Amino acid sequence: xxxxxxxxxxxxxxxxxxxxxxxNDLREVILKNIPxxxxxxxxxxxxxxxxxxxxxxxxxxxxxxxxxxxxxxxxQKNHIAVYHMGMYADEDLLNWFQEEYPKHSKTKLDMGKSxxxxxxxxxxxxxxxxxLASKMTPQEWIDLxxxxxxx
Numbered sequence: 223x224x225x226x227x228x229x230x231x232x233x234x235x236x237x238x239x240x241x242x243x244x245x246n247d248l249r250e251v252i253l254k255n256i257p258x259x260x261x262x263x264x265x266x267x268x269x270x271x272x273x274x275x276x277x278x279x280x281x282x283x284x285x286x287x288x289x290x291x292x293x294x295x296x297x298q299k300n301h302i303a304v305y306h307m308g309m310y311a312d313e314d315l316l317n318w319f320q321e322e323y324p325k326h327s328k329t330k331l332d333m334g335k336s337x338x339x340x341x342x343x344x345x346x347x348x349x350x351x352x353x354l355a356s357k358m359t360p361q362e363w364i365d366l367x368x369x370x371x372x373x
Contacts, residue, residue: 224267233269241297244343245269248295248304251352259360260292268296268305273360283371292363293355301332301339304351308358310336311370319354326350 227233234245249269253262261274265288272289275281282288294305309316323331326347332339340346358366 225264226267228264230262230264230269233264237297241302241343244302244346245295245297247348248302248346248351251348252293252295252355255352255356256293257356257359261289263289265289265291265294268294268303270294271355273364277360278364290364290367292358292360298339301341302343302346304338304340304346304354305336306338306354307336308363308366309354311366312358315354315357318357319350322350322353323347 225233225236227236230249234242234249237245249262252271256271259273259277260271263270263272265272270291271293272291274289278290280286280290282290291305292307294303296303296305309319320331320333326349327345329340329345332341
């Protein structure tokens with residue numbers, strides 16, 4: 223379910239009422255914790271946090287016109303999604319998250335390669351997502367990205 227909203231504020235405003243609060247809370251916890259240098263944009267129909275071209279001129283290898291994606295949040299049809307490319311590329315970060323998750327939630331972790339899915343708003347562990355957002359600086363992500371995907 224991709225949005226065509228041009229701004230995060232309009233994206234949030236168009237959500238069903240039952241999803242607006244949790245998506246606002248997710249956005250706030252990410253903005254509070256994500257290291258300086260990442261930029262909030264609308265990317266691929268989601269609220270996204272990227273390394274701007276000013277820091278990484280090469281852009282995303284799949285589409286160099288796009289900034290380097292790092293993290294996104296989306297309200298999908300059947301779940302709330304948090305995407306984190308750092309966990310996809312860094313096994314240590316993934317392991318940390320998988321070990322921490324049960325300390326923050328009683329629900330089973332529902333996860334793909336970079337996507338964490340939450341069926342209900344009350345299942346989103348905001349403090350853990352905030353901590354996850356804080357774990358990697360833009361330069362650390364650029365270095366990992368270039369080692370992992372730009373060989």
